[in-house]
Amino acid sequence: MGEQVITIPVVALRGLTVLPGMILHFDVNRQKSVAAVEQAMMGEQKLFLVSQRQPEIVEPELSDLYQVGTIAVVKQLVKLPGKVVRVLVEGLERGELLRLSEEEPALVGEIGSLELDEENLDHLTQEAMLRIVKDKLEEYGGVNPKITKEILPNLMTVGSLSEILDQVSIQLPWDYTIRQTVLESSSLSVKYEVVMHTLLAEMEIYRIKKEFQEKVKADIDQNQKEYVLREQMKVIRQELGEDNPLSDSDEYLKRLEAAKADKEVKEKLKKEIKRFSTMPSGSQEANVLRTYIEILLELPWRKCSKDNDDIKHAETILNEDHYGLEQVKERILEYLAVRALTKKGVSPIICLVGPPGTGKTSIARSVARALNKKYVRISLGGVRDEAEIRGHRKTYVGAMPGRIAEGMRQAGVSNPLMLLDEIDKVSSDYKGDAFSALLEVLDGEQNVKFRDHYVEVPIDLSQVLFIATANTTQTIPGPLLDRMELIEVNSYTENEKLHIAKDYLVGKQLEKNGLKTGQLSFSDKSLEKIIHNYTREAGVRNLERRIGDICRKAARKFLEDEKRSIKITENNLEKYLGKEKITFANANEEDQIGIVRGLAWTSVGGDTLQIEVNVMPGKGKLLLTGQLGDVMKESAQTALSYVRSVCPLYGIDDDYFEKHDLHIHIPEGAVPKDGPSAGITMATAMLSAVTEKPVLAKVAMTGEITLRGRVLPIGGLKEKILAAKMAHIEKVLVPDKNRPDIEELSAEITKGLSIVQVNTMADVLREALVPEDGT
Numbered sequence: 001m002g003e004q005v006i007t008i009p010v011v012a013l014r015g016l017t018v019l020p021g022m023i024l025h026f027d028v029n030r031q032k033s034v035a036a037v038e039q040a041m042m043g044e045q046k047l048f049l050v051s052q053r054q055p056e057i058v059e060p061e062l063s064d065l066y067q068v069g070t071i072a073v074v075k076q077l078v079k080l081p082g083k084v085v086r087v088l089v090e091g092l093e094r095g096e097l098l099r100l101s102e103e104e105p106a107l108v109g110e111i112g113s114l115e116l117d118e119e120n121l122d123h124l125t126q127e128a129m130l131r132i133v134k135d136k137l138e139e140y141g142g143v144n145p146k147i148t149k150e151i152l153p154n155l156m157t158v159g160s161l162s163e164i165l166d167q168v169s170i171q172l173p174w175d176y177t178i179r180q181t182v183l184e185s186s187s188l189s190v191k192y193e194v195v196m197h198t199l200l201a202e203m204e205i206y207r208i209k210k211e212f213q214e215k216v217k218a219d220i221d222q223n224q225k226e227y228v229l230r231e232q233m234k235v236i237r238q239e240l241g242e243d244n245p246l247s248d249s250d251e252y253l254k255r256l257e258a259a260k261a262d263k264e265v266k267e268k269l270k271k272e273i274k275r276f277s278t279m280p281s282g283s284q285e286a287n288v289l290r291t292y293i294e295i296l297l298e299l300p301w302r303k304c305s306k307d308n309d310d311i312k313h314a315e316t317i318l319n320e321d322h323y324g325l326e327q328v329k330e331r332i333l334e335y336l337a338v339r340a341l342t343k344k345g346v347s348p349i350i351c352l353v354g355p356p357g358t359g360k361t362s363i364a365r366s367v368a369r370a371l372n373k374k375y376v377r378i379s380l381g382g383v384r385d386e387a388e389i390r391g392h393r394k395t396y397v398g399a400m401p402g403r404i405a406e407g408m409r410q411a412g413v414s415n416p417l418m419l420l421d422e423i424d425k426v427s428s429d430y431k432g433d434a435f436s437a438l439l440e441v442l443d444g445e446q447n448v449k450f451r452d453h454y455v456e457v458p459i460d461l462s463q464v465l466f467i468a469t470a471n472t473t474q475t476i477p478g479p480l481l482d483r484m485e486l487i488e489v490n491s492y493t494e495n496e497k498l499h500i501a502k503d504y505l506v507g508k509q510l511e512k513n514g515l516k517t518g519q520l521s522f523s524d525k526s527l528e529k530i531i532h533n534y535t536r537e538a539g540v541r542n543l544e545r546r547i548g549d550i551c552r553k554a555a556r557k558f559l560e561d562e563k564r565s566i567k568i569t570e571n572n573l574e575k576y577l578g579k580e581k582i583t584f585a586n587a588n589e590e591d592q593i594g595i596v597r598g599l600a601w602t603s604v605g606g607d608t609l610q611i612e613v614n615v616m617p618g619k620g621k622l623l624l625t626g627q628l629g630d631v632m633k634e635s636a637q638t639a640l641s642y643v644r645s646v647c648p649l650y651g652i653d654d655d656y657f658e659k660h661d662l663h664i665h666i667p668e669g670a671v672p673k674d675g676p677s678a679g680i681t682m683a684t685a686m687l688s689a690v691t692e693k694p695v696l697a698k699v700a701m702t703g704e705i706t707l708r709g710r711v712l713p714i715g716g717l718k719e720k721i722l723a724a725k726m727a728h729i730e731k732v733l734v735p736d737k738n739r740p741d742i743e744e745l746s747a748e749i750t751k752g753l754s755i756v757q758v759n760t761m762a763d764v765l766r767e768a769l770v771p772e773d774g775t
């Protein structure tokens with residue numbers, strides 16, 4: 001067509017390039033463009049469509065337009081509301097904008113025709129290029145599935161290079177700037193390069209895009225997959241009728257949320273719950289973990305109950321529950337006062353020491369009631385293994401938390417009153433030291449983070465009010481004793497027992513056995529008889545049991561005989577309790593040689609001990625029987641040495657001991673005995689045996705002896721004196737150095753008893769041996 005130039009209306013396109021062969025419609029609303037379209041319609045319907053370099057310019061000049069555009073024919077024109085015209089055009093050929101003039105109201109341009117440059121591309125080269133384009137298109141289709149379906153099949157059938165380049169540029173959704181570059185390509189090979197370059201670039205972009213998408217999708221998929229699997233598992237489990245661990249773990253998580261635990265604990269539990277949720281339900285491992293999680297969730301952590309700090313209230317309650325025990329109550333109240341003022345756990349902790357049945361446990365329970373605290377009792381009797389206090393590691397089969405952690409779980413609050421019952425009965429063995437675990441429990445510094453092997457996370461025991469009980473302090477190791485404030489609870493006198501029975505035990509037992517107050521009553525004499533003839537104990541436990549026995553029998557009688565009321569008296573007691581059980585080791589009937597009554601203190605109260613000595617021909621040996629401990633044996637040796645040293649005063653020959661053996665026996669041979677306090681008793685018995693002087697039957701004695709015959713003080717005086725009284729002893733010899741203890745004894749205890757304080761063996765012998773003249 002050579003240098004052909006035509007003058008036709010021009011429409012500037014924004015963000016759009018029309019290529020020859022393209023059929024498309026677009027909306028026109030700029031005044032000038034609308035006018036251009038209208039002008040074209042009046043003529044040959046031809047328009048020159050050229051893109052603006054910058055779409056935002058409203059009144060473009062020549063320089064704002066690309067030079068190369070497309071001559072197009074208007075196929076259809078629709079007027080839309082708002083002066084918008086929608087035109088359907090078909091691109092015919094490339095054209096070059098040579099001049100632009102404004103002929104009101106439209107733009108008109110002189111357009112020169114623009115042929116592609118001639119090239120020496122032979123047929124084979126063109127075919128090769130065609131195939132390459134098709135190959136790349138196929139690849140492109142692989143990464144962009146949209147292309148495959150709609151466009152690819154059409155393109156694959158194209159037979160010439162020039163057409164495929166045009167069709168690719170038209171049909172692929174490329175940006176107008178790329179299309180502009182294609183349009184401007186001066187030759188077929190340039191156009192080929194532009195198209196190939198774009199195809200490769202697009203492909204790369206798609207590949208990268210796909211990679212990104214896949215990565216994100218993989219993340220989402222994983223979550224999605226887990227969710228779906230879980231849901232499926234749930235359904236399968238429901239079908240199988242197994243309980244659903246998923247909902248369990250959800251519930252655990254909910255409970256954990258509500259628990260007042262520390263962050264460390266919560267995190268640990270969360271982890272365990274998550275682990276649990278992935279385990280097959282019913283498996284051994286899941287069950288172990290379930291128990292663990294449940295135990296931990298049941299521990300109180302920081303949950304507290306509110307204390308009642310009113311000391312007056314506490315005093316009322318203690319008095320309400322217990323008769324007497326003035327000193328004990330006073331010390332407990334002082335302790336509570338300090339605790340209320342300092343607002344924290346007071347160390348050392350209280351340890352109530354005394355014989356069984358004297359109300360130690362029940363005082364602790366009263367304290368809990370007074371303070372409005374939860375009460376838990378931990379029985380330490382027979383504990384030997386550290387694991388019993390501290391638990392077994394979770395990995396052991398059947399592992400459980402230790403007694404302390406278990407106690408906390410029972411209490412359900414972190415500030416209960418915890419009774420460590422019978423702390424003196426703990427022993428140690430090769431499996432580790434139960435005592436050292438207890439030390440940690442009772443140490444205010446360490447028990448904030450008490451570690452239980454099973455629980456694994458620290459438990460705070462600092463808010464717990466510990467009270468311990470023990471029968472004796474002898475078996476408690478020093479360091480543990482150091483941490484405790486000892487409060488002694490002594491044996492009761494018969495009179496005290498009578499009061500306790502009348503005011504507390506009878507009422508308690510009546511209620512326990514479903515009887516009303518008026519129905520069954522006890523005369524004082526009957527209670528005294530129960531105390532004296534049916535029980536023998538330091539405390540009142542058996543007394544309470546006997547009263548309980550009577551209540552049960554009475555209850556039966558009420559139902560069988562329709563009786564209205566029953567009164568228990570001295571005379572009908574035997575009907576209920578049978579024959580008297582206790583025949584007291586009464587004082588000897590007559591004064592005897594070589595037999596002396598000693599007084600002993602045991603962890604279950606006081607007792608009298610009859611010491612017997614026999615002399616027989618021999619070689620000066622000392623024979624000891626009756627399960628005596630080392631201290632007692634040494635004490636016997638000391639006594640013997642003393643006796644030998646004083647024998648000349650009694651006219652005994654010097655070689656007496658070379659010709660005689662001495663045998664000391666302490667009856668009730670099966671019961672182990674120890675301690676130095678039988679010293680003066682053994683000495684007296686030996687001397688009596690050797691000198692054949694009788695000892696007064698109604699005398700009992702206690703005291704340690706030295707080589708030179710001095711009498712040293714002893715412990716447990718109250719119990720011993722009570723025992724003497726029970727045995728109807730009239731005179732008790734007591735070391736002078738025990739004077740303070742003697743002064744503390746109430747008149748009730750000493751009534752009817754002559755207590756003689758002795759300093760030396762001479763005093764003892766003077767009081768104990770039957771006077772020469774027989775008076």
Ligand code: ADP
Binds near residue numbers: 504540
């Ligand atoms: P312990 O713990 O010292 O062995 P307990 O506390 O078990 O003794 O006491 C045994 C029973 O005796 C309990 O029922 C208790 O209430 C009662 N008891 C002990 N001492 C008294 C007392 N002083 N007043 C009222 N009841 C008492």
